[in-house]
Amino acid sequence: MKLVTTIAEARTWRRDSRSSLGLVPTMGYLHAGHVSLVERARRENERLAATLFVNPTQFGPNEDLARYPRDLECDTRLLAEAGCDLLFAPAVAEIYPPGCATRVDVGPTATPLEGLRRPGHFAGVATVVLKLLNIFAPERAYFGQKDAQQLGVIRRMVRDLDLPVEVIGCPTLRETDGLALSSRNSYLGPAERIAATVLHRALQAARAAYNAGQRSGDQLRAVMLQVLAAEPLARADYVSVADADSFVELDHVTGRALLSMAVFVGKARLIDNVVI
Numbered sequence: 477m478k479l480v481t482t483i484a485e486a487r488t489w490r491r492d493s494r495s496s497l498g499l500v501p502t503m504g505y506l507h508a509g510h511v512s513l514v515e516r517a518r519r520e521n522e523r524l525a526a527t528l529f530v531n532p533t534q535f536g537p538n539e540d541l542a543r544y545p546r547d548l549e550c551d552t553r554l555l556a557e558a559g560c561d562l563l564f565a566p567a568v569a570e571i572y573p574p575g576c577a578t579r580v581d582v583g584p585t586a587t588p589l590e591g592l593r594r595p596g597h598f599a600g601v602a603t604v605v606l607k608l609l610n611i612f613a614p615e616r617a618y619f620g621q622k623d624a625q626q627l628g629v630i631r632r633m634v635r636d637l638d639l640p641v642e643v644i645g646c647p648t649l650r651e652t653d654g655l656a657l658s659s660r661n662s663y664l665g666p667a668e669r670i671a672a673t674v675l676h677r678a679l680q681a682a683r684a685a686y687n688a689g690q691r692s693g694d695q696l697r698a699v700m701l702q703v704l705a706a707e708p709l710a711r712a713d714y715v716s717v718a719d720a721d722s723f724v725e726l727d728h729v730t731g732r733a734l735l736s737m738a739v740f741v742g743k744a745r746l747i748d749n750v751v752i
Contacts, residue, residue, distance in 0.1 A: 477556040479563045483571075486525075486564045486611050495522035499614035499641075501605060504528040504565075505545040506554050509649040509657040513618040514558040516646055521616060525562040526555050527608055532568060533579070534600030545662050564611075571607060579603050585632045588723045589716055589736065590625050590747070598629045605630055609641055617641050622648040622656050624734055624749045625723055648748075650676065656748045663744035671709035672741045675748040678703035678715070682735050686752045693717040693726040700737060713738035713745065720751055 480486050490497065498517030502510050517524050528551055535541035548565065555563055579599045586598035609617060619627050627645045634643050649657045654676030655669075664672055678700040685699050700715040718725050720732040729752065736749035 477552070477560050477563060479552065479565060481564075481566050481570065483566070483611055486562070489562055490525075490612055493523060496616075497521055497612060497614040498524045499608065499612050499617045500524070500526040500560075501608050501617065501619070502526060502528055502551075503530045503544070503659070504551050505547055505659040505662070506551045507649075507657045507659065507661075509620055509622070511554060511558050512649055513620060513646050514555060514560055516644070517616065517618050518559040520644075521614075523561050524559065525564060525612055525614070526560050528563060528565040529571060529604065529608075531571075531600055531604045533572070533603060534597050536594055536596065539594070540660075545659055564608075571604065580606055580633060582629050582633050582636070585625075585723060586629050588718065588725070589714065590738070593713060593738065598626070601626055602629055602633050606633065606637070606639075609634075609639055614641055616644055618644050618646055620648060621645050622658070622748065624720075624736060624751075628721065628723065654680070656746075658746060660744050660746060664742060668709055668742040668744070671707050672739075672744070672746060674704055674707040674710045674741075675737060675739050675746055678737065679735050679748060679750045682717075683750055683752055686729065686735075691729045693728060696729070696735065700735070704737075704739060709741055711740040713740060 498521035500513045500517050530544050532541055580602035581599055582602050591598050631643050634641060653673050655673050681703050682696045682699045685696060690696060696717045697715050704710050704712045715737045718734050720734045726733055733752050734749055738745060738747045
């Protein structure tokens, strides 16, 4: 696997072959969920590139940019073992040189849920993903369903800007007890790790209620909040029953809906979702 740190190097590598390319953008500190994206991209493309960039523009002023976990040596080994051909790991100044001021506004898709709690977050996400897609011009780009709204934001941007790339969403990988894999799980202490399973349990309880015939958005949200309230180490930021494409809250579920939540467990803010 080749490691490059500059846009010029990445573009030269891309120009050297007309083979189909899959791109897996990441912020590093990789886990099995990331590896599953890489492995799928490896199967579906002739060449595969991954990016590792902790993007400062998607972090708010009081968020965890400084302490976000990093381990380039381990990440490089995992990507090489998974069959990655190129790792692009640029410095911040390479992606955002002095004077860089343009940001991507993806409109209403980015407004609710994470967009409401983290102002500017999705402008940062969309901007860096657009830059990476422009650098590599891949045929396909791979993202995890765990970040469901992020996936929706990227799909909207790609459609609206007529970008010639297929955005592929991949299933959330979980521990055996249901906890969704996340780099931020590393923040959890032993007791918090056990408590963090409450997200999955709350989502499963709401899905069970839906399967039993419940269609009221308020009632499904109440089911999730009731499960979360029973865990003393967990504090709900939000629970949501929203349209699976627009992320607008639903009074009544009639089609595809996204059950989602953000929950504080200790210092970690965790998100999870399921589609019904």
